[in-house]
Structures are given as C-alpha cells and as structure tokens.
Amino acid sequence: MSKYLKDLFIGQYRGIKNLELKALNCVNVIVGDNNSGKSSILESIYLLRAPFSFDNVLRTARMRDVGVFTGPNLYTNFLSIFPKNNEIQKIYIQSIGDAGEISLEIEGEEKSVLIEEKDVQIYPSFVRSGYTKRLLGQEASAFVGRMFSSINSKSKETDIRLTNYSRYSLSRNNRDMIINIDYLSPISHITENAFNNIVKNDTYKDICIQLIRLFDRDIEDLVYIKDDNSSRAVEYVRSKKKGLMPLSTYGDGIKKVLSLANGIIKAQGGVLLIDEIDTSIHYKYYGEIFNFLIKAAMKWDVQIFITTHSLEAIDEILNTQNYNGKIDERHDLINVITLKKDVEGDLKVRSMKGSEVYRNRELFGFEVRS
16 A cells, blocks of 8 residues: 655644654554644645645645635634744645655745735635725735745745735645645534535445444435425435435434545545544444444555544554454554653654554553553
8 A cells, every 4th residue: 555655744833843753654543632733733744735736725724614715814824824923934844755755835924014906806706896995005914925845856936925805715626736635624524525425436335334334224325315395405314114314314423434434535545634533433333433444545545644532542443453463563554643742842752553552552551642
C-alpha cells in the first residue's frame, strides 16, 4: 500500500511549533488531551492537498465551522491558523512521501489598508454593486503577505491581500489537487450527504449494508424515493420487517458508519483524515466498524489519520491486527502518535508501532494517551 505521507514537519501552525513525525504508517492514530493539537495535525495535512491553491488554505481555515465555507468570519478564521502574539505571521508545513516532497509557507503581517475594488469583488456575483461602492476607500484590517508553495522541482509564489471584507465562494475545486485528501469532521455524518455516493456504487453499497446490519439485522437495501409533496429524493432504508423507513428515523450511528464508508470512497488512492472517530458510535460496535474501515482502506489504497481520546477506540483499532500472532514490525500497519503539552505549553510527541502499544497495554496496562 502507498504511503502518500511518510514524514511530516510542521514548523508553525496554530499552536504547533517544530513538530516532526517520521515514518508515518498506513494507519496513524493520533491521541492526546483536548487542545493538544490533534485536529491541527489533520488540518496541516489537508493544506498539502493543494499547496498551490490559496482557496485551499481558506477552506482549511474554515474547517472548524459547522459546514460553512462562506461568511463574514473568513478573515478571523484565516488569522486563527497562525501562532498567537507574533508581529510577523508565519506558517510552514512540509511532507515527504509517495506523492513527492511538498512544502507550503505563508508569511505576512496585519495592516490597515484602504478598501479597493479587488478586495470586495473577488467573486462579483456574490457582492451587490451598491454595497461594494459604499466600501471603497474605507479603512479595513488586512493580512498582506506571500504564499510559497513547492512540490519537488515545481514552485510557485502567490501574493496575498485578505481583508475583513473579503469574500470567497470556496467551492471545492479538484483542479489544483496534488494528493487526493478527504477530511471527516466529528459532525460530517450530519452535514454531508454520504448516502448519495454509496447508493451509486452497487458493490460498495452491498458492503455498507452488511456493516449497518449491526444496528438492524433486517436491513436489506438503501434507496432513494421521491417525496410526493416536495418532489425531492428522500433517503430510505428497506427493512425486512419494518418495510421502508426514512434514514432519519435511525440514530446517528448508522449515519456515522455511512460517512466513514463514503470517506474511503472519496479518498481512493489518497489520504483520509478522520477527526474524533468515536463520535456517535457506541463502543460495542467499535470492533466491527474499525475492522471494516481498515480493510476497506487497504483495498482502496487509502492512508488513514485518525484522532481520538477514547481508550476503548484505541484498543479496538489495535485489535484489528493479529498482534497475538507473529507480526514483523515492518508489516505492522498502525502507528500510535501521542501528543502532550509540558508545563511550559510546549508540545511533545511520541510515536510507537501498534504492536508495541498492544504488548504494553496487555502486559502493563500502558496508558497510551499520556
């Protein structure tokens, strides 16, 4: 299986400074306390999806918003990706892997500027001309700087001028994509339509149905049915005993499983980032779901990065491997990466093979999260 990212270096991003992850694996489980930087690592990786695209930077900066990629807080969200209390703002991320050597650097500073037409008419169809004219010449806060991007021998420098009045549509564009990277937030199963992609692929749909039978063993099919009142296609589950039931009548667990499955489909031949994998899944289903996820990732050539704070989730991810048998460390698919901030707030990192964590958990009750 490909390892699209083998080494990752984060010079600066949000609260992370000089973090190096070497020898990344097919499945990378990132654990640690709240606010230790787990989600920031996933965002750093997502920036490498399209390193020549400033739109991708803005999209990444908005990831923590609830499914919203346009709006008045774009400028504030962008500033939040930089370390605090620095006059010169800078981020730097570099990776080495099967996709090549990729780096992204953004450097600049906040200034007061007078609004120009280009600041508010990046996408003119989204801005009313009267509103635009009233803003021209007014003073505004702005980030002024440059973005330096490179992949192997190809490099690009982009001038940046972003004000608190700037508007971008930020619709997903794969044109500039270097690595196929997909991101699942803790609420993607609520905000995104995984159902649509799954029902289009009969083979994958059959696999997903086997999995969601964990929640209802009588489930037979996933189908769309046109609503007579709205003419809208509605998601239904066909059950042997209950007949047709709207997907909305089932709990979030089924939706989370479908979201994970859809993430594998979308990330084929690339990288899948899963933030807080245990959200909305009852622990008794962890084993079957994580087995499915890792087997599907191997089949569709997807490198996975998972964050969690759940010890039960960590144990069940490790249980997907036959660590009681003889596994050569070179063939161990899992790395467990632990993040911890010291008393001064500096981030420390420990990376261990899954087999080593498993043995220490079995023998000594090893607390992998600290």
